[in-house]
Structure formats: C-alpha cells, structure tokens
Amino acid sequence: DAGVTQSPTHLIKTRGQQVTLRCSPKSGHDTVSWYQQALGQGPQFIFQYYEEEERQRGNFPDRFSGHQFPNYSSELNVNALLLGDSALYLCASSLGQDNQPQHFGDGTRLSIL
Amino acid sequence: AQKVTQAQTEISVVEKEDVTLDCVYETRDTTYYLFWYKQPPSGELVFLIRRNSFDEQNEISGRYSWNFQKSTSSFNFTITASQVVDSAVYFCALSEVQSTDMRFGAGTRLTVKP
Numbered sequence: 244d245a246g247v248t249q250s251p252t253h254l255i256k257t258r259g260q261q262v263t264l265r266c267s268p269k270s271g272h273d274t275v276s277w278y279q280q281a282l283g284q285g286p287q288f289i290f291q292y293y294e295e296e297e298r299q300r301g302n303f304p305d306r307f308s309g310h311q312f313p314n315y316s317s318e319l320n321v322n323a324l325l326l327g328d329s330a331l332y333l334c335a336s337s338l339g340q341d342n343q344p345q346h347f348g349d350g351t352r353l354s355i356l
Numbered sequence: 357a358q359k360v361t362q363a364q365t366e367i368s369v370v371e372k373e374d375v376t377l378d379c380v381y382e383t384r385d386t387t388y389y390l391f392w393y394k395q396p397p398s399g400e401l402v403f404l405i406r407r408n409s410f411d412e413q414n415e416i417s418g419r420y421s422w423n424f425q426k427s428t429s430s431f432n433f434t435i436t437a438s439q440v441v442d443s444a445v446y447f448c449a450l451s452e453v454q455s456t457d458m459r460f461g462a463g464t465r466l467t468v469k470p
Binding site: 274284285286287288291298299301331335341343345347348350352 | 401460461
C-alpha cells in the first residue's frame with residue numbers, strides 16, 4: 244500500500260524562477276493538502292484540493308497555485324520565487340472532507356539562491 | 357481564529373524517563389479536532405492521534421497517552437519509559453469542523469539520550 248509520494252526530493256532554484264512540485268496521494272485518498280514548513284517551525288497550510296477544485300486556501304499569495312488531476316494527484320506551482328520561499332513543502336492526503344487524519348509525504352526541500 | 361501553542365521548544369530526557377509534551381489551543385468553534393504528529397529527522401510527519409472536541413476521554417496506546425481537558429484548552433501528550441527512537445519533533449494541531457485548515461503549533465523537539 245503506497246503512501247504519499249512527492250517529487251522531487253530536493254530542488255535548487257534562483258530568485259524569480261518558477262517551480263512545480265508533485266504529489267501522489269495515498270491509495271484510496273481523494274483529498275490533497277499542501278503545507279510549507281520553514282526551518283524550525285510548524286507546517287503552514289497553503290491550500291487543499293478536492294474533486295479537482297481548490298477547496299480552501301491559507302494566507303499565501305497568488306504566486307502559489309495548484310492543481311489536482313482526475314487520478315487525485317496534485318501539483319504545487321510557485322512563480323517569481325523569493326528567498327523566503329526556501330522551505331520544506333509537504334503534501335498530505337486524506338479521504339473526504341470531514342477532518343480525517345492527513346497522511347504526509349517526505350516533502351520536497353526547496354532552496355532558493 | 358484558531359491557534360495552537362506548544363510552549364516547550366526543546367526537551368531532553370534520559371532513556372526510560374517519562375516525558376509530557378504540552379499543547380494549548382484556542383478556537384471559537386464548539387466542534388473541532390485535535391491531532392498529534394511526530395516528525396523524525398527524515399521529515400515525514402507521522403500521524404499519532406485524532407481527538408474530537410466531544411470526546412474528553414483520555415487515551416492510551418502502548419507507551420503513549422493523551423490527556424484532553426476542554427476546561428483548560430489543553431491536549432497534552434505523555435510518553436512513558438521513553439526510548440531513543442522517540443527522539444523527534446512533535447507537533448500538536450487543531451482543525452475546526454467548518455475548515456480544512458489544520459493549524460500546527462511550532463513543535464517540541466524531544467531528545468532522548470541513552
């Protein structure tokens with residue numbers, strides 16, 4: 244039973260570039276959430292996708308966008324990268340919309356130079 | 357607005373000691389969920405427990421136990437007879453029923469020394 248998988252594991256970009264991170268949910272899950280975790284801090288909610296729609300969004304600028312595909316996998320896109328975007332990006336999946344436990348991937352470590 | 361506070365930034369204990377990680381939360385909702393996650397050095401957040409606001413029964417799972425007290429808005433986590441493998445960052449999180457936004461605390465780094 245495959246868990247949540249994220250790619251790539253690590254990524255190095257420069258300011259102003261664009262990046263796409265990918266996530267495959269745990270088998271049987273239909274909801275995907277994305278979080279940003281800065282060093283030494285707790286994860287911060289970016290947004291959640293369900294039925295290919297953005298269901299809820301945290302306090303992140305429009306530079307952060309996403310997509311969910313019919314197979315429930317998801318992408319996180321960040322445009323015009325800033326140094327402050329350097330963080331661990333975590334994808335979590337769950338079933339349905341009733342606050343079920345979220346299962347997390349290992350994350351993508353994004354470094355901006 | 358929802359908020360989770362984990363006042364203990366770092367805790368260090370010797371193996372076999374008991375340790376309690378504190379979590380205090382704020383919410384205006386009457387229905388909400390509380391969670392604990394463990395984050396080992398590998399980075400993956402591991403789900404430990406979910407508790408809804410109507411269930412104040414304490415829960416025990418092996419060496420882990422959780423004490424939920426609505427009167428003090430606390431959801432504390434105790435590890436009994438700690439082991440080196442318990443070393444990790446532990447996060448408490450809150451999710452209001454009308455929201456999918458899971459709000460995490462800043463985490464407590466637990467180091468268990470042999």
